[in-house]
Amino acid sequence: MNMLFDGIKIGLILGFMIGPIFFALVQTSVEEGFRAGAMVALGIWLSDFLFVLAVYFGVSYLAEIVNTQSFTLILGIGGSILLAGFGLASLLTIPKGLLTNTVPEYKRSSSYPSLFVKGFLINTINPFTVFFWTSLMGTVVIKDGFDGNQASTFFGGVLGTIILTDLLKVILAKKIRYSLRPVHLLWLRRISGGALIVFGVVLLVRVLLLVGW
Template sequence: MIEGIFVAISLGIMLAFTIGPVFFILIETSITKGIRSALAFDLGAISGDIFFILLAYWGTSKLSAYIENNPNLFLYGGLLIIIYGLFSYLKERKDFRKHPPQMHITTLEDKNYFTLFYKGFLLNIINVGVFAYWLATIAAFSSREGITPTEVLIFLGTILSTYLIVDIIKILIAKRLRHKLTPTNIHKIKQGINLFLVGFGIFLALSGIFPNFLHSVKALF
């Protein structure tokens, strides 16, 4: 089990640095809205992971087969992310033009933590790839000889705990970078993240339209 703990810590670190919508928006939230706002968003994203873990743990084999036989799930998730990215891009451009950048950056702490929590949760659960990750992780670890349900829960809890700790470190580092960024640069970062979301959504949608697309991309690396 000690070996499993080390594996779980490694997976938690890898998960925290996985390039996806949550990764970039977490950094952007920390810079523009502050530490507590970023933490609320992150807890929402982790709640999405817990939601997926519960579903995967409930019926790993059945759900895995369902996803493989229903690639449209990737298409729908991709379309939702594309819509979100485009909407955020247009809104940010409108707000930037309406309110000219100031000389100094002032972090506006968003007190509506529930909205940020929900935003993190929603962005995670519409990404079917996250669900596939937890399905594969649970299936791989629970299939090992002699593994008990308690050990599986400890393994998953260690991954999530490591993930949260690393995310907190990222939030603190991003917060310190705020003083080195101008409002114009922050605007560019936000728009870059929004464009990334659109691109990520297109990639996810293509995985649904062409079921073998994702496997073909992986084969190139």
């Protein structure tokens, strides 16, 4: 049971961190509804699950790749461009409903596959996501000598908590939608887009500093 509780604690820390995932989930859920937000979350969860499988079955090989400067630089630049691109798209494309004087009904402007891919890419093309799962495997699972069942319990606690907290964000974002006027929704879109651009720039700077540029 200790492994499960340890996983839940780490999942809670991750779940309530304010980062690009938070803004992507909240903006999508407020503007396009629960299902749209859940599709973004589903892409994020699949990305995390694949990372867990990768580090569990190939931790030594993956760690060797992750520790190379070329990998960090390429993934960092790609991730920063991706985040900035999503941010610019939020700033430059404004749904017509947000320009009216009444609270618009939910109108999904993105397909479910594109929302899924958005969540998957935001989480995947980020070198610090890779570093996190690799470090977690090395510092907790391998160091403490977890067997297969213990590792499954630990990572199940982490991933399960992430899923629950992400769903909570989506549900709460949906709940507050009708308390907001169109101008509030517009500012939320601007803040979310600006935040994604900032995260992209910060990611690029951190990666360049990390590789010694």
